[in-house]
Amino acid sequence: MELQKYEQEHLDILRPLLPECTVLLKKNGDFPLGKPGKIALYGNGVRKTVKGGTGSGEVNSRFFEIVEDGFQKAGFEIVSRDWLDAYDEIYDKAQAGFTEEIRRRAQEHHTHPVIEGMGAVMPEPEYDLPLNVKGETAIYVLARISGEGNDREAREGDIFLTESERRTILELKRQYRRFMLVLNVGGPVDLSPVMEVENILILSQLGVQTGSALADLVLGKTYPSGKLTTTWTKWKDYPDFASFGEQDDTRYQEGIYVGYRYFDSVDKEVLFPFGYGVSYTNFEVRFKGLKLDKMTAEIGAEVVNIGDFCGKEVVQLYVSVPEGKLDQPYQTLASWKKTEELKPGEKQTVELSFLLTDLASYDEEQAAWILEQGEYTLRMGNSSRDTEVCGVISVPETLVIKSVKNCFGKPDFTDWKPERKRKDRVGKKIQSLEADISSVDIVKVVYEHKDEPMPEMEGFSDEELISLNVGAFVAGGGVTGIIGNASMSVAGAAGETAKVGEIPVIVMADGPAGLRLSQKCFRDENGIHSLGSTMPETMQNLLTEDERAYMNSMIPQPGEDSEIFEQYATAIPIGTAIAQSWNPLLAERCGDIVGSEMERFGIHLWLAPALNIHRSIRCGRNYEYFSEDPLISGVFAAALTKGVQSHPGCGVTIKHFAANNQETNRYNNNSIVSERALREIYLKGFEICVRLAQPKALMTSYNLLNGKHTSEHRELLEDVLRCEFEFDGIVMTDWVTSSDILSADAKYPAPEAYKVALAGNDLFMPGSQQEIDNLTAALKNGHITREELIKNAIRICRMAVELAGASV
Numbered sequence: 001m002e003l004q005k006y007e008q009e010h011l012d013i014l015r016p017l018l019p020e021c022t023v024l025l026k027k028n029g030d031f032p033l034g035k036p037g038k039i040a041l042y043g044n045g046v047r048k049t050v051k052g053g054t055g056s057g058e059v060n061s062r063f064f065e066i067v068e069d070g071f072q073k074a075g076f077e078i079v080s081r082d083w084l085d086a087y088d089e090i091y092d093k094a095q096a097g098f099t100e101e102i103r104r105r106a107q108e109h110h111t112h113p114v115i116e117g118m119g120a121v122m123p124e125p126e127y128d129l130p131l132n133v134k135g136e137t138a139i140y141v142l143a144r145i146s147g148e149g150n151d152r153e154a155r156e157g158d159i160f161l162t163e164s165e166r167r168t169i170l171e172l173k174r175q176y177r178r179f180m181l182v183l184n185v186g187g188p189v190d191l192s193p194v195m196e197v198e199n200i201l202i203l204s205q206l207g208v209q210t211g212s213a214l215a216d217l218v219l220g221k222t223y224p225s226g227k228l229t230t231t232w233t234k235w236k237d238y239p240d241f242a243s244f245g246e247q248d249d250t251r252y253q254e255g256i257y258v259g260y261r262y263f264d265s266v267d268k269e270v271l272f273p274f275g276y277g278v279s280y281t282n283f284e285v286r287f288k289g290l291k292l293d294k295m296t297a298e299i300g301a302e303v304v305n306i307g308d309f310c311g312k313e314v315v316q317l318y319v320s321v322p323e324g325k326l327d328q329p330y331q332t333l334a335s336w337k338k339t340e341e342l343k344p345g346e347k348q349t350v351e352l353s354f355l356l357t358d359l360a361s362y363d364e365e366q367a368a369w370i371l372e373q374g375e376y377t378l379r380m381g382n383s384s385r386d387t388e389v390c391g392v393i394s395v396p397e398t399l400v401i402k403s404v405k406n407c408f409g410k411p412d413f414t415d416w417k418p419e420r421k422r423k424d425r426v427g428k429k430i431q432s433l434e435a436d437i438s439s440v441d442i443v444k445v446v447y448e449h450k451d452e453p454m455p456e457m458e459g460f461s462d463e464e465l466i467s468l469n470v471g472a473f474v475a476g477g478g479v480t481g482i483i484g485n486a487s488m489s490v491a492g493a494a495g496e497t498a499k500v501g502e503i504p505v506i507v508m509a510d511g512p513a514g515l516r517l518s519q520k521c522f523r524d525e526n527g528i529h530s531l532g533s534t535m536p537e538t539m540q541n542l543l544t545e546d547e548r549a550y551m552n553s554m555i556p557q558p559g560e561d562s563e564i565f566e567q568y569a570t571a572i573p574i575g576t577a578i579a580q581s582w583n584p585l586l587a588e589r590c591g592d593i594v595g596s597e598m599e600r601f602g603i604h605l606w607l608a609p610a611l612n613i614h615r616s617i618r619c620g621r622n623y624e625y626f627s628e629d630p631l632i633s634g635v636f637a638a639a640l641t642k643g644v645q646s647h648p649g650c651g652v653t654i655k656h657f658a659a660n661n662q663e664t665n666r667y668n669n670n671s672i673v674s675e676r677a678l679r680e681i682y683l684k685g686f687e688i689c690v691r692l693a694q695p696k697a698l699m700t701s702y703n704l705l706n707g708k709h710t711s712e713h714r715e716l717l718e719d720v721l722r723c724e725f726e727f728d729g730i731v732m733t734d735w736v737t738s739s740d741i742l743s744a745d746a747k748y749p750a751p752e753a754y755k756v757a758l759a760g761n762d763l764f765m766p767g768s769q770q771e772i773d774n775l776t777a778a779l780k781n782g783h784i785t786r787e788e789l790i791k792n793a794i795r796i797c798r799m800a801v802e803l804a805g806a807s808v
């Protein structure tokens with residue numbers, strides 16, 4: 001297999017970065033091995049290695065290295081091939097049974113098997129295979145996959161281990177002198193039954209070189225230096241007071257107590273806390289002083305590598321905000337710094353800093369962000385549970401930092417708060433400083449978003465204006481109309497804007513684990529087409545013979561003169577893995593790789609990064625998202641944005657705005673969230689990303705927010721996003737918002753076209769005749785004016801000119 005130069009270059013950049021995304025949960029010193037030798041590899045992840053999840057987040061790279069290949073290439077002798085072959089047989093049989101099961105369920109639900117099967121994950125099959133291979137060293141690779149359209153389940157083979165997995169893992173631990181459990185997963189599994197295993201590594205899902213990255217780590221050519229961005233604990237200990245996976249209405253009753261904000265506040269033991277991860281080596285972190293410059297706190301720390309291997313450490317700073325009018329979680333992540341590589345004995349001083357005003361909380365009563373008077377306790381350490389108080393900053397009086405307006409209504413519940421909260425333990429000798437609040441300027445948001453006028457727009461006809469508001473589509477549908485594959489300019493890209501006059505077309509392709517394009521395509525007199533079917537094999541298996549034959553007959557075939565070309569994109573680590581590096585520069589490098597491939601293939605907008613919060617570990621798309629923490633989410637989204645947008649003509653599309661935290665009934669679920677929780681947890685990351693990196697575009701979500709579709713939510717898009725966050729890019733819908741995708745018994749109606757356009761959602765994607773017709777009717781009957789359409793069209797035109805180069 002010959003790679004093109006850019007592919008090799010991108011793999012070479014990524015390879016040394018990958019171990020930073022892995023998290024070592026437990027170690028006893030038996031690993032790394034130092035040199036290759038005989039090794040027994042077990043588990044579903046050895047050959048069915050997962051490089052990333054399913055759905056629009058899947059990337060069609062030229063190849064990818066499974067774990068078996070990685071070890072083979074690294075010079076290991078794999079002695080467990082009989083076990084792996086026997087497992088394959090069991091897996092294939094289970095797969096055939098699962099396809100039948102999907103067909104049966106589709107019949108029961110009166111739907112098509114392809115719809116029923118979207119994102120459906122085959123339960124991991126049980127097995128009883130002999131473990132009779134002698135040897136010193138064994139590794140069990142446990143894999144899980146999930147994706148768009150379905151949530152994960154608290155059942156064996158998903159969040160829980162199967163009986164076979166438990167038995168095999170524990171037996172291997174007893175049988176081998178050295179044993180490691182490796183987790184090739186996109187989110188937590190309940191590890192409680194196997195906690196006696198002494199070496200556990202979250203490999204995560206790292207894209208093309210997932211297998212080689214593991215071999216490098218096991219050999220000690222590299223070392224893990226990632227930290228958890230979401231709490232891993234027993235399933236039964238995740239809070240169950242908040243609803244998840246409800247069909248129609250999902251009440252976010254936990255309010256702001258999401259992830260570690262909950263666990264730390266109620267002082268619940270967890271298996272592996274937020275921010276946790278060890279390394280082959282050990283570190284000592286010493287506090288080196290606190291300074292306060294007006295409202296900016298600066299904290300110094302010295303990190304010493306006191307072990308025998310090279311490594312990198314992440315110093316984390318959490319702040320306990322005083323409770324006053326508002327209740328507060330025990331602590332909130334305020335800042336962090338990752339060291340350079342430290343050799344044994346080497347040390348580095350790092351500076352952490354944060355703005356006190358960034359810790360303001362949202363007071364619904366005053367419709368304002370306030371910083372309450374009192375003592376702010378600073379805690380430094382290397383996980384949310386391993387910190388020491390390093391200083392106290394007092395704020396002499398309560399300040400209104402930003403005065404806004406309430407935009408989201410009131411839910412039918414009051415947010416949960418803990419009855420008893422973990423107490424502070426602040427030593428007497430702690431340095432204490434007082435903030436100089438005279439430097440704080442109160443911001444009063446003015447809700448008027450003005451776009452520069454564009455007189456040329458007056459010359460456009462109504463039809464042209466409407467076309468600019470709706471993505472390009474092929475009349476009558478056809479294969480290009482398939483969700484996530486609707487572009488006519490680039491095969492396999494998700495969609496594009498309409499060609500109107502001289503306005504250039506904006507082409508968009510999915511992510512977030514790289515660029516999702518067709519691998520091979522051809523050009524003929526009718527345009528560009530993917531070569532062969534773009535439907536994944538598992539989906540094709542759900543078609544009847546006739547449907548398959550029909551689909552195949554619809555696939556354009558290259559003629560003799562057709563030019564065939566390749567579009568291989570690099571699969572980068574999944575969003576969660578990137579964030580686990582706690583290294584924003586790593587994310588920027590990943591963005592840079594994506595940006596350069598966008599330039600190569602003619603893509604203007606990447607439909608990523610995705611930064612919804614890990615509200616529950618059950619969300620099927622969590623692997624695309626970064627964290628349970630909004631600061632981590634915002635900073636990593638911004639870093640990827642910077643990487644992509646450093647390429648001329650390339651922009652990102654942050655998604656899915658907002659409160660899109662489950663896949664169950666994703667088109668029609670109503671997230672019911674308090675204004676405070678929404679602003680502090682679910683919108684915060686988007687705000688941070690906009691402030692730090694000004695992404696070119698944003699995608700609204702399918703769900704409703706407190707009874708209103710986000711795509712129709714004018715307060716969300718115009719007031720909060722544009723006026724408060726000062727977002728300057730374009731807003732588009734998620735793919736297909738029409739009633740066609742709703743089931744007959746949907747509780748809420750689909751978004752209405754004119755309301756979407758009036759809300760400041762500039763673009764319907766991927767576009768359809770229905771939206772053109774609806775907007776045309778709305779213009780005729782006065783639901784929308786020409787001026788309103790012009791307002792959206794101006795934004796599209798500006799972005800088209802900026803990204804796609806030509807002038808109007």
Ligand code: BGC
Pocket residue numbers: 056148483484485494510607655734735
């Ligand atoms: C997903 C988006 C994606 C779009 C285009 C939708 O189903 O929710 O994340 O960007 O499809 O493929």
